[in-house]
Amino acid sequence: MAPIVSARRLAELLGGLDRVGPAYREIADRLRLLIVDGRVADGTRLPSERELAVAMDVSRTTTTRVYAELRDAGLVRSRQGAGSVVRLPLESSTASSLIVDADDADTIALTYAAPIGPPGLARAFETAAAKLPGLLSTTGYLPDGLPVLREVLAQRYTDGGLPTDPDQIVVTSGAMGAISLLARTLVSPGQRVVVEGTGYPHAHESFAAAGARLSPLPVDGSPWDTEALTSVLAGSPHRAAYLVPDFHNPTAAVMTDAERTTWARELRRHDVVPVVDESLRELNLDGVDLPPVFATYDPRAMLIGSSSKSYWGGLRVGWIRAPRDAVMPLVQARMMDDLGSSAFDQLVLSELLVEGGQTAAAGRARLRAARDHLLAELARELPDVQAPCPAGGLSLWVTLPHRMSSRLTTAAARHGLLLTPGPRFFTRPGTAGERHLRLPYNQSHETMTEAVARLRSAYEEVTGARPADTPSPSAPAKTLEMIA
Amino acid sequence: MAPIVSARRLAELLGGLDRVGPAYREIADRLRLLIVDGRVADGTRLPSERELAVAMDVSRTTTTRVYAELRDAGLVRSRQGAGSVVRLPLESSTASSLIVDADDADTIALTYAAPIGPPGLARAFETAAAKLPGLLSTTGYLPDGLPVLREVLAQRYTDGGLPTDPDQIVVTSGAMGAISLLARTLVSPGQRVVVEGTGYPHAHESFAAAGARLSPLPVDGSPWDTEALTSVLAGSPHRAAYLVPDFHNPTAAVMTDAERTTWARELRRHDVVPVVDESLRELNLDGVDLPPVFATYDPRAMLIGSSSKSYWGGLRVGWIRAPRDAVMPLVQARMMDDLGSSAFDQLVLSELLVEGGQTAAAGRARLRAARDHLLAELARELPDVQAPCPAGGLSLWVTLPHRMSSRLTTAAARHGLLLTPGPRFFTRPGTAGERHLRLPYNQSHETMTEAVARLRSAYEEVTGARPADTPSPSAPAKTLEMIA
Numbered sequence: 001m002a003p004i005v006s007a008r009r010l011a012e013l014l015g016g017l018d019r020v021g022p023a024y025r026e027i028a029d030r031l032r033l034l035i036v037d038g039r040v041a042d043g044t045r046l047p048s049e050r051e052l053a054v055a056m057d058v059s060r061t062t063t064t065r066v067y068a069e070l071r072d073a074g075l076v077r078s079r080q081g082a083g084s085v086v087r088l089p090l091e092s093s094t095a096s097s098l099i100v101d102a103d104d105a106d107t108i109a110l111t112y113a114a115p116i117g118p119p120g121l122a123r124a125f126e127t128a129a130a131k132l133p134g135l136l137s138t139t140g141y142l143p144d145g146l147p148v149l150r151e152v153l154a155q156r157y158t159d160g161g162l163p164t165d166p167d168q169i170v171v172t173s174g175a176m177g178a179i180s181l182l183a184r185t186l187v188s189p190g191q192r193v194v195v196e197g198t199g200y201p202h203a204h205e206s207f208a209a210a211g212a213r214l215s216p217l218p219v220d221g222s223p224w225d226t227e228a229l230t231s232v233l234a235g236s237p238h239r240a241a242y243l244v245p246d247f248h249n250p251t252a253a254v255m256t257d258a259e260r261t262t263w264a265r266e267l268r269r270h271d272v273v274p275v276v277d278e279s280l281r282e283l284n285l286d287g288v289d290l291p292p293v294f295a296t297y298d299p300r301a302m303l304i305g306s307s308s309k310s311y312w313g314g315l316r317v318g319w320i321r322a323p324r325d326a327v328m329p330l331v332q333a334r335m336m337d338d339l340g341s342s343a344f345d346q347l348v349l350s351e352l353l354v355e356g357g358q359t360a361a362a363g364r365a366r367l368r369a370a371r372d373h374l375l376a377e378l379a380r381e382l383p384d385v386q387a388p389c390p391a392g393g394l395s396l397w398v399t400l401p402h403r404m405s406s407r408l409t410t411a412a413a414r415h416g417l418l419l420t421p422g423p424r425f426f427t428r429p430g431t432a433g434e435r436h437l438r439l440p441y442n443q444s445h446e447t448m449t450e451a452v453a454r455l456r457s458a459y460e461e462v463t464g465a466r467p468a469d470t471p472s473p474s475a476p477a478k479t480l481e482m483i484a
Numbered sequence: 485m486a487p488i489v490s491a492r493r494l495a496e497l498l499g500g501l502d503r504v505g506p507a508y509r510e511i512a513d514r515l516r517l518l519i520v521d522g523r524v525a526d527g528t529r530l531p532s533e534r535e536l537a538v539a540m541d542v543s544r545t546t547t548t549r550v551y552a553e554l555r556d557a558g559l560v561r562s563r564q565g566a567g568s569v570v571r572l573p574l575e576s577s578t579a580s581s582l583i584v585d586a587d588d589a590d591t592i593a594l595t596y597a598a599p600i601g602p603p604g605l606a607r608a609f610e611t612a613a614a615k616l617p618g619l620l621s622t623t624g625y626l627p628d629g630l631p632v633l634r635e636v637l638a639q640r641y642t643d644g645g646l647p648t649d650p651d652q653i654v655v656t657s658g659a660m661g662a663i664s665l666l667a668r669t670l671v672s673p674g675q676r677v678v679v680e681g682t683g684y685p686h687a688h689e690s691f692a693a694a695g696a697r698l699s700p701l702p703v704d705g706s707p708w709d710t711e712a713l714t715s716v717l718a719g720s721p722h723r724a725a726y727l728v729p730d731f732h733n734p735t736a737a738v739m740t741d742a743e744r745t746t747w748a749r750e751l752r753r754h755d756v757v758p759v760v761d762e763s764l765r766e767l768n769l770d771g772v773d774l775p776p777v778f779a780t781y782d783p784r785a786m787l788i789g790s791s792s793k794s795y796w797g798g799l800r801v802g803w804i805r806a807p808r809d810a811v812m813p814l815v816q817a818r819m820m821d822d823l824g825s826s827a828f829d830q831l832v833l834s835e836l837l838v839e840g841g842q843t844a845a846a847g848r849a850r851l852r853a854a855r856d857h858l859l860a861e862l863a864r865e866l867p868d869v870q871a872p873c874p875a876g877g878l879s880l881w882v883t884l885p886h887r888m889s890s891r892l893t894t895a896a897a898r899h900g901l902l903l904t905p906g907p908r909f910f911t912r913p914g915t916a917g918e919r920h921l922r923l924p925y926n927q928s929h930e931t932m933t934e935a936v937a938r939l940r941s942a943y944e945e946v947t948g949a950r951p952a953d954t955p956s957p958s959a960p961a962k963t964l965e966m967i968a
Contacts, residue, residue, distance in 0.1 A: 042813075117620025125613050125828065132609055136601030139926060140798020173657050173800075173822035180821050184693065189673070206820040209668065314624020314827025316657075329526075336690040337664050338657035342826035343798025344609065442623060 005040055007047035007055035012431060013039060014056065015407055018462050023058050024065035029410050031066060035075050035086055039423060046076065046084045108451045109418040113249065113394035113440040114313030118363030121312055124355065128347040135343055143339060144331045145171025145319070146346040152353045153305070153319055162295055168322055170330045173341050175279040175306035175318040179203045179242070182275050182302055182320065183210040185333045186240050194232060194241035194272065196223040198433075200249045201424050203242060203277065212239070216427035223248055224255050226262040233270040240273040246281035246290055250425045250438040251397045252390030257291040264297035274301040279318065282310035282360060285368045286391040299323060307349045309394065310360055317341055317349045367394065370441040370448065377452040378439075382459060387439075395440040403434035404462055411458035417451055489524055491531035491539035496915065497523060498540065499891055502946050507542050508549035513894050515550060519559050519570055523907065530560065530568040592935045593902040597733065597878035597924040598797030602847030605796055608839065612831040619827055627823060628815045629655025629803065630830035636837045637789070637803055646779055652806055654814045657825050659763040659790035659802040663687045663726070666759050666786055666804065667694040669817045670724050678716060678725035678756065680707040682917075684733045685908050687726060687761065696723070700911035707732055708739050710746040717754040724757040730765035730774055734909045734922040735881045736874030741775040748781035758785040763802065766794035766844060769852045770875040783807060791833045793878065794844055801825055801833045851878065854925040854932065861936040862923075866943060871923075879924040887918035888946055895942035901935055 005013075014030050017023055034040040047055070049063040056063070067084055070076035078084040135146075144150070150166040157164035172178040179202075187193060189211025195204050197219035204214055215238065217228045224243065232238070243263070245255035255263075267274050276294040282305075284290060295301040306318035320330060334340070352359055371389070374396060378387045386399040400408065405422035412419050423433030441448065459465075489497075498514045501507055518524040531539070533547040540547070551568055554560035562568040619630075628634070634650040641648035656662040671677060673695025679688050681703035688698055699722065701712045708727065716722070727747070729739035739747075751758050760778040766789075768774060779785040790802035804814060818824070836843055855873070858880060862871045870883040884892065889906035896903050907917030925932065943949075 112623045112625050114623040114625055116623055121620055122613075122616055125616055129606075129609055129613055132606055135798060136605055136796065138798070139596045139598040139600055140792075140796050141596050141598055142798070173661075173825070176820075177657075177822040202819050202823070209817075209820050308624075308823075312620065312624050314619060314622070314626070316822065316824065316826045333693075335686050336660075336693050338661040338800065338822065339686070339792075340800065341657075342800045342829045344828060344832075345826045348828075 003041055003044045005044050005046060007051035010040070010047055010052060011055035013406075015403070015431075015434070017056075017058075018407055018411070018464070024062045024069070026410075027056065027058070027062065028066045028069040029413075030406065031070060032073065032075060033406060033410050033413075033421065035070075039429065040086055042086055044086045045082075046086065048083060107416045107418060108443070108447055108454065110440055110443075110451055111418050111420050112313065113438070113442065114308055115311070115363055115367060115394065115442050117312040117314070118359055118366055120359035120362050121352075124348050124351045124359060127351045127355075128344060131347055131351075132344065135347060140343040141340050142171065142343060142346065143334050144327070145169060145341070146343065146350065149317075149346045149350045149353075152350055153321070156353065157293070157303075157321055160293065162293055162321075164321060165324070168324055168327060170320045170322060170327060170334070171341050171346060172318040172320060172334075173338055174308045174316045175277060175304050176202060176206070177316070177338070177341070178304040178306070178318045178320045179275070179277065180206045180210075181330060181333060181337060182240075182304075183207045183212065184337075185329050186273055186275070186302075187212045188239070191239035192236055194229065194238055194243075195427055196243060196248070197427050198223055198251060198425055199242075199427060200244065200277075201427075204427055207240075207242060214427060219426060219428075219432050222255075222259065223251060223253055224259045224263060226259060226266070229263065229266055233266055233272065238270065238272045240275050241267055242275045242277065243294075244277045244280065245294060246278055247283060247390065247393030249280060249393065250395060250436075252388075252393045252395070254288070254290065254391070260291055260294060260297045264294070264301075268298055268300070274298055275304070276301050277304045279304055279306035279309045280393045281305070283364065283367065283394060284392045285364055285371065288391045295321065302326065307345075307352070311349070311352060311363060315345050315348060317345045367441065370443070370445065371396070373445045374439060374441040374448050374452070377449055381452050381456045385459075394442055395438045398437040398439055400435050400437060402463075403431055405434045405437050407462045408437065408455075408458055411461045412455055415454040415457050417454040417458065419455075487525055487528045489528050489530060491535035494524070494531055494536060495539035497890075499887070499915075499918070501540075501542075502891055502895070502948070508546045508553065510894075511540065511542070511546065512550045512553040513897075514890060515554060516557065516559060517890060517894050517897075517905065519554075523913065524570055526570055528570045529566075530570065532567060591900045591902060592927070592931055592938065594924055594927075594935055595902050595904050596797065597922070597926065598792055599795070599847055599851060599878065599926050601796040601798070602843055602850055604843035604846050605836075608832050608835045608843060611835045611839075612828060615831055615835075616828065619831060624827040625824050626655065626827060626830065627818050628811070629653060629825070630827065630834065633801075633830045633834045633837075636834055637805070640837065641777070641787075641805055644777065646777055646805075648805060649808070652808055652811060654804045654806060654811060654818070655825050655830060656802040656804060656818075657822055658792045658800045659761060659788050660686060660690070661800070661822070661825070662788040662790070662802045662804045663759070663761065664690045664694075665814060665817060665821060666724075666788075667691045667696065668821075669813050670757055670759070670786075671696045672723070675723035676720055678713065678722050678727075679911055680727060680732070681911050682707055682735055682909055683726075683911060684728065684761075685911075688911055691724075691726060698911060703910060703912075703916050706739075706743065707735060707737055708743045708747060710743060710750070713747065713750055717750055717756065722754065722756045724759050725751055726759045726761065728761045728764065729778060730762055731767060731874065731877030733764060733877065734879060734920075736872075736877045736879070738772070738774060738875070744775050744778060744781045748778070748785075752782055752784070758782055759788070760785050761788045763788055763790035763793045764877045765789070767848065767851065767878060768876045769848055769855065772875045779805065786810065791829075791836070795833070795836060795847060799829050799832060801829045851925065854927070854929065855880070857929045858923060858925040858932045858936070861933055865936050865940045869943075878926055879922045882921040882923055884919050884921060886947075887915055889918045889921050891946045892921065892939075892942055895945045896939055899938040899941050901938040901942065903939075 053060045053063040077087045150169040153169045154164040154166040183206045187210045193207045193212040197216040303321040307315045384401045387396045409419045409421040422436035426433040537544045537547040561571045634653040637653045638648040638650040667690045671694045677691045677696040681700040787805040791799045868885045871880045893903045893905040906920035910917040
């Protein structure tokens with residue numbers, strides 16, 4: 001059955017109008033955003049123009065124009081009798097417009113929390129290139145990973161206090177590759193998976209795509225409310241729990257030792273497999289004390305790591321550290337998936353891991369400076385915005401003075417600044433995320449200064465502190481859903 | 485409900501005994517092979533020891549030892565009342581033993597039809613490394629691909645007579661990444677997908693994992709029997725058809741222009757999406773005339789290409805060339821999948837594509853020589869085996885004089901030669917593949933000479949022409965299911 005969104009619900013998602021330019025344009029821009037970022041799903045039946053006009057307190061002419069705009073943009077199809085229905089596929093030009101491209105210097109994308117390549121990374125590529133001939137004499141198919149990389153990774157876990165054999169490491173295509181592989185291998189359709197109420201949307205979507213029914217925890221306080229967990233697990237059987245305990249994405253929170261202990265005990269008691277994304281763990285910018293990796297608390301845990309977060313987004317090497325008896329099904333599932341990760345990227349990561357940590361340290365130093373720069377710019381330009389300093393990770397988790405995140409995102413796109421609206425990081429649909437914005441600090445200081453200037457313009461437009469610039473009608477369509 | 489295999493069916497799958505060494509060992513080795521390559525699925529309930537003894541015409545003591553062996557190997561679990569049940573997960577040591585590893589010089593694996601790196605590939609890595617700094621200044625996240633690579637690929641299709649815009653290219657993690665992405669994006673659980681009766685098993689498994697019900701075509705004659713297609717499509721609605729028309733894997737057949745025309749017409753008439761794996765197309769070793777790419781016949785076709793086949797297995801870059809309106813859902817699904825392919829590998833492939841084709845030509849020349857060498861060795865050592873010369877692709881499709889492929893595979897493993905048993909390339913379970921063997925010619929001449937010598941020893945054992953060597957009890961467990 002096709003999903004339906006009521007006029008009242010849609011009006012709530014669209015929020016109050018900023019009255020910048022014509023109302024139809026503002027509503028159309030926001031609805032476009034809701035569609036491309038998935039909050040109004042493909043195939044959803046929209047309310048009638050009349051119903052929406054009533055709910056939004058605008059004229060019928062306005063909503064008629066809104067739907068006509070979206071039809072023209074290929075996002076909505078209206079049929080006699082069937083009403084108006086959201087439709088993706090749409091033209092692909094919007095997709096490519098988001099790809100980082102040196103020519104597209106005008107648009108700034110603060111949608112990806114992945115680092116640019118740190119100083120020293122090019123050197124690791126050169127060292128790896130020198131070792132390439134040995135690898136070229138093989139077929140290069142490595143479904144469970146390059147042996148030397150598995151050894152180095154196992155040794156790191158062992159050195160960190162978790163004895164690990166190279167056979168317990170499965171190399172994947174980034175952390176996301178690890179998450180989707182685990183989702184497909186662990187979950188049968190209909191099984192339940194515990195997820196954080198605030199979290200990384202693509203991970204949750206990956207579990208949902210594997211057929212999981214998600215049980216999100218509450219969004220107040222810690223992402224890992226132990227009382228809520230206990231009550232969720234007592235309510236129905238769950239297959240797995242997905243969590244990001246180290247510099248949590250997006251809040252940057254760190255799970256305490258006590259929380260880890262309680263989670264491990266509860267998950268174990270209810271026979272729930274912990275899928276623990278530790279890919280941000282190495283980005284400990286302030287060198288704070290972190291509790292041990294999760295498998296120290298529960299040996300059944302599937303640990304996920306990634307070079308895309310600790311070194312460079314383009315280095316698509318992640319891994320799973322699994323209990324011995326869980327490895328074979330993962331490798332077998334991999335064969336129907338992508339057969340293995342880039343052989344050369346694996347060689348590069350091996351080099352980075354054995355070189356002694358200089359490149360990782362240089363990357364952290366740069367991120368630390370970038371974080372402090374972004375915080376300083378925000379404090380000066382947007383003092384009403386609360387931006388606590390995260391001890392690690394790749395982004396600020398900002399609190400806005402009002403529920404305005406989606407409106408701010410739409411306005412920012414008009415100024416050539418791409419943001420991910422706060423509600424995207426909230427697992428349950430609703431407006432809880434409208435007070436929040438995730439701002440990655442992975443760009444140059446100059447770019448971030450410009451980004452904050454644009455954010456300030458958008459903010460002033462939305463809060464009515466200044467009139468809107470002439471809106472560019474096509475800009476918001478660019479905000480295609482790509483978050484990292 | 486757990487699957488069950490009857491004693492009669494299992495006896496059929498195990499085949500007649502070669503009487504090399506004790507019967508229990510021979511049966512145990514073959515059963516192990518059936519389990520690790522998936523023909524007897526995880527969780528299958530096996531017949532009782534008594535029933536199997538009757539069906540195989542061996543003593544009860546023999547089958548008792550068989551099950552005890554498999555229990556010791558961790559492949560079967562027996563429980564009072566519940567009988568004996570196949571269990572994977574098993575220890576992961578068998579998985580890693582198959583990974584190509586310079587130290588493991590004793591075992592030869594003829595299971596991967598992927599080329600080793602051709603002369604000139606190292607140079608492409610160097611050229612790409614010189615262009616790396618520009619890429620390192622971005623996050624390197626490329627969910628739809630590196631812009632320059634998409635442009636080059638689009639230009640190649642355009643030059644070949646199929647006008648293509650860069651926006652129509654989605655870069656994936658190898659051809660397998662393209663297949664699994666298309667399977668997940670196109671197919672809803674329960675929808676039917678037409679597949680070749682003889683074909684590449686991991687592709688079929690990928691569709692099945694996405695919930696597809698497979699409709700395999702007959703295995704006699706051409707893999708693309710048009711009458712059979714018409715009858716299958718008339719029988720029930722299908723969502724997609726997966727085919728490998730150029731140097732088909734494993735038979736090396738090429739789909740004729742007439743077959744392509746009929747397939748395109750029939751698929752279109754029944755609203756079935758063609759998913760066309762053209763990853764072997766560039767491996768036209770004898771420069772034969774190939775009909776145009778499939779989208780020339782049906783513009784709705786999803787075309788798949790890959791650098792892993794035409795250059796090197798370790799270069800994990802594939803792509804989909806899709807109609808415009810199909811691109812966005814692919815890129816969006818990609819975000820829950822692996823977020824993008826290795827940035828550097830994409831740069832390397834771009835270099836290879838613009839350099840003018842020398843590296844590809846060198847790779848083809850080497851494969852041609854390797855093919856001819858393997859054919860000559862087979863003709864000399866195993867004259868009873870029919871091995872037609874394929875005009876392209878990466879492997880011979882051999883016809884054996886008797887139904888013996890699984891037995892031969894088991895015997896070969898005892899001699900340190902890993903093969904994929906013929907039935908694995910047949911979509912319907914059964915013994916149709918027992919007359920066949922796929923032999924990739926991707927190794928050095930020296931290695932292939934040794935491989936054929938081992939194959940001959942195994943063949944003579946199986947046909948009774950000579951007594952068996954002392955069997956090594958652990959070897960066959962290595963034959964883990966990894967085919968490329």
